[in-house]
Amino acid sequence: MNLLPDLRGLTPVGMAELCVSLGGTPHQARAVSRAVFRDGVESLSELPVAARLRALLAGRCRISTLGIDTRLKSDDGTEKFLYRLQDGETVEGVLIPERARRTLCVSTQVGCRSACRFCVTGMSGFVRSLSAAEMAGQVIAAQKVAGCRVTNIVLMGCGEPLDNFDAVSRFACIAVDPLAFGIPPGRITLSTSGITPEIARMPRELDVRLAVSLNAADDETRSRIMPINRKYPLAKLMQALRAYGETGRRVLIEYVLLAGVNDSASDAEKLAALLQELNCMVNLLLFNPQTDLPYRRPDELSARRFQRVLLDAGFVSVVRDSRGIDIAAACGQLRAATA
Ligand code: SF4
Structure with a gap:
């Protein structure tokens, strides 16, 4: 295994420190950042800097690659990618086009x-x-293959982001930096x-929008x-969310409706009571049926009834469209490895 630092995992600030320590200029460091994150170069030999700095970088770092094994396109324009990591593991990702947005x-x-x-x-x-x-690699690979810039990021693919706090936090620094992906923190949702x-750490260490799958x-x-x-x-979770809300940030509550499990009017009333005094909005999602999971999708009418209880209690609540259901790219349908 190659243990040299990976340029895709360095923030542009870290890259500048590295280049300057090797005798490069801040201008050259910016060129390296843009080449790595914007142009997605896959080899140190492609870096647009003087040969001497390139040679010095080659002895001290590497650039990882991440390929796309399969690419499926839904009727609604959503695309699902199966990324292959360098150790052979795979993860999935989804690109959702929506007017001027590419999420x-x-x-x-x-x-x-x-x-x-x-x-x-x-x-x-x-x-x-x-x-x-590897997270930055997903953005680079998706942008290359789709031929467009990503405008929004949701950390909602495979995995629990707060169980990987430090790497996610570093990725967020890369994502927001104008020399890398240049996506404002308000357009990144975890x-x-x-x-x-880890929710308690977020306002200080990982300042992106927070969504909680409740x-x-x-x-x-x-x-x-x-x-x-x-x-x-729930008592601990709500305490953490209230403290988060007190910093002036709004929490997005996600609620997947499972027929006969959590979708009754009394469930909606309990939810409204639980969320009282929390600065939040509620996204309702209808479960996307999976052959290997024992849950059913509720009908539209029960989803609307559930939403009505929340609206009447004064919450902002939306029933979200599921994108990419036909290619199993919707919420809860991503899997770690299918190859
Ligand atoms: S919804 Fe799936 S990926 Fe997200 S935290 Fe739960 S098990 Fe993990």
Whole structure:
């Protein structure tokens, strides 16, 4: 295994320090950043700097590559990619075009420890966490193959991002830097199953938008469909979210409706009571059926009834469209390895 630092995992600030320490200029460092992140060069020999600096860099670092094994396009324009990592593991990602936006759903782990019962990634077990370079590699590969710039990022692919805090935080620094992807923090959303100690770290160390996959308003139901709730029960989670909200940031609550499990009017009332006084909005998603999972999709009418309870209680709540269902690219349908 090549243990030299990977340029795709260095922030542009780190890259500048490295180049200057080797006798390069800040201008050359900026050219290296742009070549690595914007142009997606895959070899040090392609770096647009003087041969001497290139040779010095070659002795001290490397550039990882990440290929796309398969690319599926949905009728609605959504694309799903199967990325192959350098050790042969695979993760999936989704590119969602929507008017001027190009949102990329990025994976942060191969598999996932949270093991949510309605998610195919969770049911495939945990293999390993991804590095910041591998997350940046997904953006580079998707931009290259789709021929467009990514404008928004959602950390909602395979894995629990807060179970890989340091690498995700470094990736966020790369994503927002104008010399790398230049995506403002307000256009990056991290979705968690509810790792409360790391939520507390976010305002200081990882300032992107926070989404919480809540999916139940009582501990019994939530622990049944999200085992992580046994470690971080609702009382702890809500305490962390209220503290987060007190910093002036709004939380996005995601709630996947599972027919007969969490979609009744009384579930909606419990949710409204739980979220009282939290600065939040609620996204409702209809479960996308999977052959290997024992849950059903509720009908539109019960979703609307659920939403009505929330609206009447004064919440902003939206029933979200599922994109890419026909290619299994919708929420909860990504898996770690299919090859
Ligand atoms: S929903 Fe997210 S946190 Fe839960 S198992 Fe799937 S990938 Fe992990």
